[in-house]
Amino acid sequence: MSRRHPEGLVAHGPVGDAVVTARNLSKIFGDEEQAVTALESVDAHIARGRFTAVLGPSGSGKTTLLRCLAGLEPPTSGTIILDGEEISLLNQRRLTRLRRERVGLIFQSHNLVPSLSVAENITLPLDLARRHVDPARLNRIADVVGMRGRLDYRPAELSAGQAQRVACARALIGAPAVVFADEPTGALGSQDTTQLLGILRAAVDELEQSIVLATHDADVAARADTVIFLQDGNIVAEMNQPNRDRLLDALHDLGDTGTSGIGVGRAEREVSQVEEAWSQPLGAQGAPRSRSRSSRPRDWEDTGERSRPGRSARAYDASPHDWDDPADRSARPGRRSSRAPGGDGADSTDLNNPWGYQ
Numbered sequence: 001m002s003r004r005h006p007e008g009l010v011a012h013g014p015v016g017d018a019v020v021t022a023r024n025l026s027k028i029f030g031d032e033e034q035a036v037t038a039l040e041s042v043d044a045h046i047a048r049g050r051f052t053a054v055l056g057p058s059g060s061g062k063t064t065l066l067r068c069l070a071g072l073e074p075p076t077s078g079t080i081i082l083d084g085e086e087i088s089l090l091n092q093r094r095l096t097r098l099r100r101e102r103v104g105l106i107f108q109s110h111n112l113v114p115s116l117s118v119a120e121n122i123t124l125p126l127d128l129a130r131r132h133v134d135p136a137r138l139n140r141i142a143d144v145v146g147m148r149g150r151l152d153y154r155p156a157e158l159s160a161g162q163a164q165r166v167a168c169a170r171a172l173i174g175a176p177a178v179v180f181a182d183e184p185t186g187a188l189g190s191q192d193t194t195q196l197l198g199i200l201r202a203a204v205d206e207l208e209q210s211i212v213l214a215t216h217d218a219d220v221a222a223r224a225d226t227v228i229f230l231q232d233g234n235i236v237a238e239m240n241q242p243n244r245d246r247l248l249d250a251l252h253d254l255g256d257t258g259t260s261g262i263g264v265g266r267a268e269r270e271v272s273q274v275e276e277a278w279s280q281p282l283g284a285q286g287a288p289r290s291r292s293r294s295s296r297p298r299d300w301e302d303t304g305e306r307s308r309p310g311r312s313a314r315a316y317d318a319s320p321h322d323w324d325d326p327a328d329r330s331a332r333p334g335r336r337s338s339r340a341p342g343g344d345g346a347d348s349t350d351l352n353n354p355w356g357y358q
């Protein structure tokens with residue numbers, strides 16, 4: 001069942017259902033001695049209308065998982081169902097159409113097309129899909145990401161944070177079934193990171209947008225509803241309603257010694273054009289590696305796993321809402337309905353409160 005939100009914003013299907021499912025998903029790059037197993041027999045259930053983070057160190061398979069789930073990378077084996085469609089059964093033309101109509105993409109590098117204006121970059125997915133661009137929708141999304149006053153700017157005239165907010169608007173404009181965001185804050189400073197996560201968080205809470213975000217940063221993952229822990233191409237644990245403390249405890253329990261790269265920045269990955277991002281593998285190279293496997297992901301919802309005596313919960317003070325406050329969190333997933341009136345064209349949006357609720 002679809003719900004129609006104000007301003008024609010559509011959430012597809014009941015919140016909490018799977019928007020993407022992977023069963024027995026494996027991805028091997030290369031063959032024989034050059035073979036690299038990036039994903040091995042992964043089962044994943046991505047809930048609709050929720051914010052899911054995939055947390056893991058460099059090389060754990062985050063990008064590969066997102067690319068497979070988004071239909072950008074063909075799996076070696078396994079099944080992926082995206083918004084009700086088994087994507088392995090689709091021919092290239094239908095797969096491209098499915099991606100354009102139902103998938104939003106955000107990368108670490110903003111991938112804006114330099115020759116297009118901000119407005120043209122935002123509406124690019126709709127133009128590629130030959131879908132109507134509703135000017136009110138464009139203005140609303142531009143308000144949300146604080147770019148309404150810069151719609152005629154070119155990407156070269158934007159800061160890194162502004163450019164990534166445009167990329168975020170581009171992913172949200174078509175109200176896709178799911179947005180995949182691969183390290184979207186990896187090249188941003190802390191203030192821009194906070195703003196971008198606020199926009200993504202609000203898109204989930206206010207619009208029931210399904211979002212899957214890959215990160216190596218526990219602080220970023222702490223903003224999600226669910227965290228999937230990836231190690232060596234395996235999902236080794238899942239946690240609902242994370243906070244920073246619980247995540248750090250879980251990482252400690254999983255054997256993270258602080259040298260795995262989780263929580264540490266990395267070099268920006270360059271992909272030049274959004275159209276290329278829609279159709280081409282990123283082409284990362286890597287060496288084969290040994291792996292330790294667990295047969296079943298750990299579940300930190302198990303109360304036996306949950307209590308951590310001696311650790312007090314630290315507030316994640318960068319957040320616009322205190323999501324880590326259990327009282328506040330219990331209010332989710334109830335959606336706040338009151339909104340501020342539309343903007344006047346200036347970039348006056350409170351980016352810590354991007355959808356304008358009180």
Ligand SMILES: Nc1ncnc2c1ncn2[C@@H]1O[C@H](COP(=O)(O)OP(=O)(O)OP(=O)(O)O)[C@@H](O)[C@H]1O
Binds near residue numbers: 285
């Ligand atoms: N196109 C490719 N060809 C060969 N190996 C690849 C390719 N893409 C990824 N790999 C390898 O697959 C493994 C998982 O890579 P992936 O990029 O998915 O990990 P990641 O967790 O996203 O890492 P990072 O955070 O550094 O981006 C790595 O060993 C990587 O080198």
